[in-house]
Amino acid sequence: MQYAHAFIDDGLHYLPHYFSVPLDHSQPNKGQLTVFAREVRLVEDEQSQKPWLVFFQGGPGFPALRPTGHSGWIKRALQEYRVLLLDQRGTGNSSVISHQTLAALTPEQQADYLSYFRADSIVRDAEIIREQFGVKQWAIIGQSFGGFCSLTYLSLFPQSLLRSYITGGVPSLSRHIDDVYHATFKRTLDKNQAFFAQFPKAQALCQAIADHLIDNDEYLPNGQRFTVEQFQQIGINFGMSGSFVSTYYLLENAFVDIQGTKHLRYEFLNAMLAEQGFQTNPIYAILHESIYCQGFASNWSAHRVRDQHPHFHYQKGQPFLFTGEMVFPWMFEQYKNLQPLQQAADILANKTDWQALYDPIQLANNKVPVSCAVYADDMFVEMDFSRETLATMPNAKAWITNEYEHNGLRADGERILDTLIAMGNQTAVNLV
Structure with a gap:
């Protein structure tokens, strides 16, 4: 039509x-x-x-x-x-x-x-x-x-x-996709360092949000449980000009006190859902790695490469880092609109016969x-x-x-x- x-x-x-x-x-x-x-x-x-x-x-x-x-x-x-x-x-x-x-x-x-x-x-x-x-x-x-x-x-x-x-x-x-993500994680680390240097108090705010998500179940307006990994992904905005200030504003208004109990504010959760563009545009998540593939499989490259940069895996008591534009297999377990595509995503991640681009x-x-x-x-x-x-x-x-x-x-x-x-x-x- x-x-x-x-x-x-x-x-x-x-x-x-x-x-x-x-x-x-x-x-x-x-x-x-x-x-x-x-x-x-x-x-x-x-x-x-x-x-x-x-x-x-x-x-x-x-x-x-x-x-x-x-x-x-x-x-x-x-x-x-x-x-x-x-x-x-x-x-x-x-x-x-x-x-x-x-x-x-x-x-x-x-x-x-x-x-x-x-x-x-x-x-x-x-x-x-x-x-x-x-x-x-x-x-x-x-x-x-x-x-x-x-x-x-x-x-x-x-x-x-x-x-x-x-x-x-x-x-x-001609470079392999793993080369791309090694470089991308390094650039993402640079942006994290620049953000936290400009807003030193933001590190404590991020840790507080991440720790809260580890200890408590919080849900986005679409009913999806919100996790630390999802929170980290808003770092994709660091690749755009003017994103540091807007990100800090989100962080400082993350919590609300309800009868003596700390919760994430609805406004914050709604903003986090709005950041998840692959809910409405799944091609970004399901084909992102394939744009680098010519005659080889991605095999979830960003997921594998991330393990070689363990500082991006948040643990309590450790510095918090945002991730960037990478896609990961767990997204198809956690994101509501990607869940029906999980098996297809695995098939494509293991596809080796991609044509030359x-x-x-x-x-x-x-x-x-x-x-x-x-x-x-x-x-x-x-x-x-x-x-x-x-x-x-x-x-x-x-x-x-x-x-x-x-x-x-x-x-x-x-x-x-x-x-x-x-x-x-x-x-x-x-x-x-």
Whole structure:
């Protein structure tokens, strides 16, 4: 069913587009999906022939942004492009993945179905859309996981691309997933140290909350028992600018006294539930590790690597540390909406025949101008791995900066995209 409609707001025209794509691009008779994309253009550009710029969202498993005004990176993009905001398969207004839509499938069917929701399938969907639009070439912009998709696009269909802009999302082409999580845990430790240095009293508050959860049963508004491990996961926010202060505010209002007994406040518990985005977007939890897999199984990499960083396992009397964007097998035991997917998650964690996502030979001969914002202090995408990849790609330039966290495109998108466009234009001049 198609619910999105065209509308005009703040001088921008928003137009919905729906497309039918195969679930399995190698076997079109295996079933069809709907993919949604929202076109955004200036009202005065109705007859414009500006090229397209396609946005690939981070995640995986989250829909494209829903703009609420003529601002940020979209404001800069619309000076030169028409923008297409792609709801990647399984998200937003596309054929959605949730505990509800997967409920009728067996675990084996769930795992098979979900195996078609990685970057290679997302890029092939985009190619179908490009062909249906009758566009010879377009530009792409990828944020975080969207940058991973961009490198897949550059590997599979470079002839379709005018430019590629990447923010906080240049992956390693060949490293094992365990390397990724060793680096990620170190970056997460750095963020913890910075947070507790800025808010020294927060360590005692965190220990008090964790100890309380060990000794008492507390339940989130959805009826799910809240645990120390779940509490630690709000540290994912430390990869975003401005998160330290908001996290501290949560901590200082965690408890309420009821007739002489200490409880966690409903407001705090409700805020903790709101932090659990994989309750509504399970692709993030169930396929997160697979975005690093090419010909090998993840075998719950973050879970295994965490055991080599035991300070992240909280015990009473020991310092408390938050975790980051890692996913763990216990999540499918504890989180209410992930429980029906536990067996499928195990099947996918042990899947070894993941197809290649990148073509190093093609990327080594890259002729598409690629401009990247690489964040030196990025908690999610290791700068050194990004630099390794970019060193193998001709016509790829990196702006390495410590001015932004992973959410730089959201925080200061107009400036970031302006810088990347200028870099791409210079590379294009050099190619002529």
